[in-house]
Amino acid sequence: MAQEFWRWNEYRWTSPDIDWKGARSVTCGVDVGSVSTQVVIMADGELYAFSNQRTGSSSPESAERGLKWALEGTDLTLDKIHYTVGTGYGRVNVPFANRAVTEIACHARGANFMYGPTVRTVLDMGGQDCKAIRCDEKGKVISFLMNDKCAAGTGRGMEVFAELLQVPIEKVGELSFQVDQEPAPVSSTCVVFAKTEASGLLRAGWPKNKVLAAYCSAMAHRIFTLLERIGVEKDFAITGGIAKNSGVVKRLEKELGLTVAAPKADPQIAGGVGAALFAKTLVEKGKA
Amino acid sequence: MITAGIDMGAKNIKVVLLEDGRKVRARAQELGGTDTRGATEKAFNAALFQAGLKMADVLHVTSTGAGRANAPYARDSVTEVGAAARGAVFVHPATRTVIDIGAEEGKTLRCDAAGKVIDFAVNEKCAAGAGSFMESMARALEVKLEQLGPLSMKSTNTIPMNAQCAVFAESEVVTLVHQKHSKEDIAKAVHDAIADRITSMVRKVGFENDVVLIGGVAKNPAFVETMKRNLQTEVKVLDEPEYVGALGAALVAADNEGVK
Numbered sequence: 001m002a003q004e005f006w007r008w009n010e011y012r013w014t015s016p017d018i019d020w021k022g023a024r025s026v027t028c029g030v031d032v033g034s035v036s037t038q039v040v041i042m043a044d045g046e047l048y049a050f051s052n053q054r055t056g057s058s059s060p061e062s063a064e065r066g067l068k069w070a071l072e073g074t075d076l077t078l079d080k081i082h083y084t085v086g087t088g089y090g091r092v093n094v095p096f097a098n099r100a101v102t103e104i105a106c107h108a109r110g111a112n113f114m115y116g117p118t119v120r121t122v123l124d125m126g127g128q129d130c131k132a133i134r135c136d137e138k139g140k141v142i143s144f145l146m147n148d149k150c151a152a153g154t155g156r157g158m159e160v161f162a163e164l165l166q167v168p169i170e171k172v173g174e175l176s177f178q179v180d181q182e183p184a185p186v187s188s189t190c191v192v193f194a195k196t197e198a199s200g201l202l203r204a205g206w207p208k209n210k211v212l213a214a215y216c217s218a219m220a221h222r223i224f225t226l227l228e229r230i231g232v233e234k235d236f237a238i239t240g241g242i243a244k245n246s247g248v249v250k251r252l253e254k255e256l257g258l259t260v261a262a263p264k265a266d267p268q269i270a271g272g273v274g275a276a277l278f279a280k281t282l283v284e285k286g287k288a
Numbered sequence: 289m290i291t292a293g294i295d296m297g298a299k300n301i302k303v304v305l306l307e308d309g310r311k312v313r314a315r316a317q318e319l320g321g322t323d324t325r326g327a328t329e330k331a332f333n334a335a336l337f338q339a340g341l342k343m344a345d346v347l348h349v350t351s352t353g354a355g356r357a358n359a360p361y362a363r364d365s366v367t368e369v370g371a372a373a374r375g376a377v378f379v380h381p382a383t384r385t386v387i388d389i390g391a392e393e394g395k396t397l398r399c400d401a402a403g404k405v406i407d408f409a410v411n412e413k414c415a416a417g418a419g420s421f422m423e424s425m426a427r428a429l430e431v432k433l434e435q436l437g438p439l440s441m442k443s444t445n446t447i448p449m450n451a452q453c454a455v456f457a458e459s460e461v462v463t464l465v466h467q468k469h470s471k472e473d474i475a476k477a478v479h480d481a482i483a484d485r486i487t488s489m490v491r492k493v494g495f496e497n498d499v500v501l502i503g504g505v506a507k508n509p510a511f512v513e514t515m516k517r518n519l520q521t522e523v524k525v526l527d528e529p530e531y532v533g534a535l536g537a538a539l540v541a542a543d544n545e546g547v548k
Contacts, residue, residue: 151455
């Protein structure tokens with residue numbers, strides 16, 4: 001099969017330090033997004049294990065597969081998990097979840113854990129949407145703005161470009177800085193038109209990296225306008241897959257004039273972490 | 289006296305040769321591609337050949353379209369909206385509203401009996417209301433663009449599309465295929481989606497009869513039917529709908545030469 005440049009690495013992880021057996025609460029958060037699915041398991045509110053994979057055509061199957069993978073190699077089983085919260089686009093389709101919570105709430109809560117309680121603005125850059133969230137010191141949502149109508153400024157837009165330019169998506173950020181001079185951003189907003197524009201640039205003799213730079217900066221600007229509408233208060237954190245794309249993040253930092261907070265773990269799992277933390281609260285309140 | 293109009297569209301370049309501001313002598317088009325200059329020359333020569341004319345016979349060339357500033361031969365240019373109104377009223381004098389759906393742009397305008405524009409709206413930012421939307425959907429359904437309309441006419445079920453964005457809609461079409469919806473029904477959903485987008489643009493400027501459709505997408509009968517249903521009025525497709533802009537430019541060229 002031909003190489004699929006948009007396809008990012010799927011993986012799983014187990015904490016080397018934590019034993020779930022002594023924990024008072026073992027909870028699970030499942031974030032079934034439109035593009036990726038994360039299953040996060042926490043023991044007493046600390047990260048124990050997670051899996052991060054592509055969402056398949058069926059949400060329930062993706063959730064089951066993610067759980068199986070997250071548990072792989074551990075001695076933990078589903079029946080030992082006290083409570084599971086589903087979130088994300090497919091949150092109502094998680095067969096083993098006890099409850100569903102919106103991804104806005106989960107990303108704010110997850111960011112509070114992963115970046116610390118000083119976070120006041122969270123930008124979640126998902127596969128098919130983008131949300132700017134303002135939250136308090138407890139990770140509670142104060143307000144949010146969302147774009148889920150248009151692929152510009154979402155992970156899907158970046159995937160389209162990785163495929164067009166035949167660059168593995170995880171290399172996009174790094175390569176976008178290998179240019180002599182920062183080019184003007186791609187001018188079309190629409191991803192379909194931006195693709196046409198980029199093809200024109202390539203034909204005009206632009207190297208791939210320069211086109212990547214132009215697209216990363218267009219995406220950074222698109223996100224900047226969303227953030228501008230809600231207002232950015234420090235600390236500022238980015239969750240979701242695009243948080244790992246330095247080409248967009250560094251250009252956004254420059255435009256905002258501030259630095260993005262560093263996460264404790266993969267920013268793509270923030271929604272799942274938030275869901276597992278909601279589950280923990282429910283267990284502690286005896287509502288589980 | 290011969291004048292010419294060149295419509296430098298996002299995808300195709302159209303040329304119309306006009307005699308005495310009244311009679312169309314030739315029409316030709318060429319895919320723009322990377323070498324728009326070469327493509328324009330090709331289309332122009334094809335039109336001259338059809339009419340049995342030489343370059344020297346053409347007195348005045350006016351350009352229009354997205355790339356009008358870079359049109360070879362052209363002495364001056366006219367906006368796409370101006371050219372569409374002028375061309376549409378010439379072809380169908382009762383025209384008061386023109387809906388023009390090109391490859392990368394959708395526009396709607398209201399005009400008077402002289403073809404003068406009263407008000408207009410353009411979408412050039414988003415593929416969801418333009419011809420490229422149909423192209424993407426045809427690709428996702430693995431059918432030819434020309435088949436999309438006829439397929440849709442055979443549909444028996446209405447299924448809603450959630451996505452507006454052409455990129456998201458492409459994934460949604462793939463999902464609908466996986467869910468075993470028929471290609472006919474999906475094609476209809478695609479037409480409903482684009483027609484809804486264009487209808488909301490038309491409502492913004494309002495419309496007055498006669499309403500005419502021009503641009504490449506007008507050749508799709510299913511789209512025309514959906515627009516009629518949405519607007520609840522008669523919608524007329526002008527002959528050679530993709531050449532109306534170029535014709536408008538040729539008419540403006542004649543105006544500029546003082547032809548009455």
